[in-house]
Amino acid sequence: MNVTLFVTCLVDLFHVNVGKATVELLERLGCTIHFPEGQTCCGQPAYNSGYVKEAKEAMKHMIRTFEHAEYIVTPSGSCATMFKEYPHIFQGDGEWEERAQRLADKTYELTQFIVDVLKVxxxxxxxxxxxxxxxxxxxxxxxxxxxxxxxxxxxxxxxxxxxxxxxxxxxxxxxxxxxxxxxxxxxxxxxxxxxxxxxxxxxxxxxxxxxxxxxxxxxxxxxxxxxxxxxxxxxxxx
Amino acid sequence: MALKINMGEFHERVEKGIHNTFMRGAVAGAQERLRTRRLEAAEELGNWEEWRALGEEIRQHTLENLDYYLMQLSENVKKRGGHVFFAQTAEEANDYICRVVASKQAKKIVKSKSMVTEEIHMNAALEKLGCEVIETDLGEYILQVDDHDPPSHIVAPALHKNKEQIRDVFKEKLAYTKTEKPEELALHARHMLRHEYMTADVGITGCNFAIAESGSITLVTNEGNADLVTALPKTQITVMGMERIVPTFEEMEVLVSLLTRSAVGQKLTSYITVLTGPREEGEVDGPEEFHLVIVDNGRSDILGTEFQSVLQCIRCAACVNVCPVYRHIGGHSYGSIYSGPIGAVLSPLLGGYDDYKELPYASTLCAACTEACPVKIPLHELLLKHRQTIVEREGKAPISEKLAMKAFGLGAASSLLYKLGSKIAPTAVNPFTTNDRISKGPGPLKAWTDIREFPAPEKERFRDWLKQRGNE
The missing domain is CATH 3.40.50 (Rossmann fold)
Structure with a gap:
């Protein structure tokens, strides 16, 4: 199964071992890991502080970066939630709302993905x-x-x-x-x-x-x- | 008491709350009891999520058609011989109430708990007129006797006091001679109050739900005092926030079911009283004159805005009882008679950002409030909207934060900048790093490292490791 990893900025910079474990675990369960190099942060720090404009720029970037993924898996409940919120945030913004919805639909938190999709x-x-x-x-x-x-x-x-x-x-x-x-x-x-x-x-x-x-x-x-x-x-x- | 409680700056109030060990123990205990009872009551009722959805629908429908239902309510109150006054401001409401009281040459007023009369500072206006206003809810009575200590919870206003403190207050102010046993304390208050009901000229109550189809008001209580307040004095004045209305008895029943379970985990409270107009011929009790004061005081400014859903609130305090922030700082820290998550959303709307700009940030956005709300107010989302308003419209955010967020926006929206920034991060914080840890961070990191260790950014980022490994 093709899995596109959204590793999160915290893992990328501060908790590399969590990222390594995620990759090794998913590979052991038969997944092929893809990692779009362009990925940054889900935008939550700005969004939750009230800086919606700044957050939306980050979000659009992430939507573009993960557009071609089959399954997006992330080792963070909070960042997965943020991806799921995108359609709500872009509500009424025609094209972006649709693209956000597509992103949200294929996003899974790691344990959710293992149990619900991989059925392990x-x-x-x-x-x-x-x-x-x-x-x-x-x-x-x-x-x-x-x-x-x-x-x-x-x-x-x-x-x-x-x-x-x-x-x-x-x-x-x-x-x-x-x-x-x-x-x-x-x-x-x-x-x-x-x-x-x-x-x-x-x-x-x-x-x-x-x-x-x-x-x-x-x-x-x-x-x-x-x-x-x-x-x-x-x-x-x- | 007005909306605002004057107790110093936000951070001072928080500091005081955190150091009040007794209050924190009482709040934690009450939270755990009330949360468990609420969950059990919801479980017992069954289909709780459907009930919540129904509650939300009723509140939304009523708010969407508020003008219609208020008109219907007003007509029906008048038909039954009552008087209705629409007050746009707190002053207008107090003026009207004072006029009624003065026309009766009233000296003594008994009152049953009402948040809106606290909000408009009604007691002070009546006292200025030379009246004695006596609170009859036990909690409110205790606070009043204790030199007007402010309420710290919208359902249990004296939650921050223990029985020993109450005993001491009663001894000092009410010539009380017995122990701190709650039964004895309550009995004493009851003796003191009984005489007041008999001799009061005017009774004033709040209103849980006004019923538009009949012009009735509903009072939900456990102590029975509201019944005495409305049955004995010759004149009754009921004060309600303009949103506290339901179309018919049917909706009232649904909301009362949600209210009693969410507030105290009870199927029903001891008294659920529906009153319609003044005493009619053949009736044995009730007031000769009935006045309904419908208060706007900033509410209509919330209608039609992104904050409208806050008016769905039925004042059950379920959100307060699950809030992990309220748990540690207590009600007085909010600086408003409305505390907890609902207070953090409502206070800036009714009282302005100047006094309440910190409240929307006094939340981790953990959404425990949203999950608990029986009428599905998205409380944590409304807190976020406040933050957005403070940043975008009010321009009240600190410059350092604005710059940091600007930089974040640029960095997170550009893979190039992100990669560059994350590459140099370990070097940038190197002077502060010992054993891959930062214990005394610079700038914005300081507030973090005052309390906790911060991990230094790793020299090899995850993406570097993955690349070396050959994944794409």
Missing amino acids: EDVGARLEGKATYHTSCHMTRLLGVKDAPFTLLQHVKGLEVVPLPNAHNCCGFGGTFSVKMGPISEQMVDEKIQCIEQVEADYLIGADCGCLMNIGGRIERKGKPIRVMHIAEVLNCR
């Missing part, structure tokens, strides 16, 4: 230890991908997955919120870490590098012995 639930991964999973807000509430990550994690050999208390509460990232509203963000991420500690997890797993950068960055600052992993990395462990 056990990717043959192995990781020893106890983990808890952070359900990121955009992926769960806006994209509606709730079960796929759990389905895949359940089949990881050696891994015990325990529910995260108050999982529905945001981790406090929220893009520019994390810097604009630092003191509030700090309280939110601290509560999230307390919940992770409460279940004594060795690993905190997530499917969004934004949330993971926030939670992971705070965990590191506080020197907590919790390892933060993207779900692609977990599923690529053998």
Whole structure:
């Protein structure tokens, strides 16, 4: 199956291992990976800050870049959600609305793609230890991908997955919120870490590098012995 | 209390909220209880998403035809012997209410909870006239007794206070001598209030839903005080926001079902009272005179704009009860009687951006509010629209942010610039990097690294790795 990877800017620049794991995992599942070099960012930082004009330029660029893809797969619930929002953002803008719709229709978050399109639930991964999973807000509430990550994690050999208390509460990232509203963000991420500690997890797993950068960055600052992993990395462990 | 609560600058209020350990514990506990109860009540009712869709449709239809239904309501109230006054501003509403009160030579007024009377600052206007205004909802009563402490939640206004604090307030102000047991506290308030109902000249209430087809008003309460406020005094004044109306009893029933479940997880509240006009011949109680004050106060300016859906709100506070930001900062941080996500959307519309420009940013856009709203107001999208308005129309965004976003726009729309920028990024931040980590970031990174570590950009980007590997 031909998969066009939208790796996201965060992975391209800061979390290269997540990108590598995504490629290796999908290839193992029989996919051929294509990577349009022109890809940049989905436009979310500008869009969520109210800079719609600037965001739309980025979005048009991404629509053009991914025009010929069969399936677009991305290791981020939030960036997938942004692609899905494009038709709404270009509503009434005839040609672009149509092109945005075509882009949205073929966009999948990584775990969603594996479970719903590839119809695979056990990717043959192995990781020893106890983990808890952070359900990121955009992926769960806006994209509606709730079960796929759990389905895949359940089949990881050696891994015990325990529910995260108050999982529905945001981790406090929220893009520019994390810097604009630092003191509030700090309280939110601290509560999230307390919940992770409460279940004594060795690993905190997530499917969004934004949330993971926030939670992971705070965990590191506080020197907590919790390892933060993207779900692609977990599923690529053998 | 007016819309605005004067408690310092936004960031000071937040700081104060964050350090109020008691309040945060109370809010977190209440959020968890109310969220669970709401979900259980929705589950028990079944087909919750269909109910929400119906609620949304009713509210949208009513707002689209608001002029028609307001006219119908007004005619029907008059037919039943009531008086109707349309107030465009808070001042007009207060003037009218004061005129009615003065004409009755009223001295004592009992009041049942109403957010809109808080919004228009009605109590102050009546007190200026020399009247005593007594709040009769337990929560509001506590706040009033405690030197007019502002409400911190639209359904549970005294959520930020614990029973020991309430006991102390009662001891100091009401000669209370018993313990902090809620039953004893409530009983004392009840004794104090009972006498007031009997001797009040005017009763003032808010209105959950006015029913256009019959000219009735609906009050949804748990304490029964609204019934006393409307049954005993000779004159009743009901104040409603102009959007709080339904076409018929049928729609009222749907919205009440959504309201009680969303607000407190109850199938029904203890009292759901529908009142139509003044007392008629043969009726045993009710006021001799009934006045309905319909308040605009900025609402009609929202109609027909991209923010219209905020007027769908039925004031259940489900969005407040799931908001992770409200959870940590509490209601007073919003600086408005309307707090939480609905407050963050509504306050800038009613009170302007000068006082409330921070509120649209006090959200991670996590959409918990949108998911909880029983009438499907896209709250997080409206917060985004506020941000857009602040940037594009109000021009209130900081210059550094504008420049950064401009640069982002250029970089993300051009593969060449993006590639160049991402290539030089590791070198650019190299002076700040130790062990692939940035602990004390420059410029915009500082706010991040004040709290967390920031990963240094990797020397080999993902795209470089992929290229070397031979993928295209």
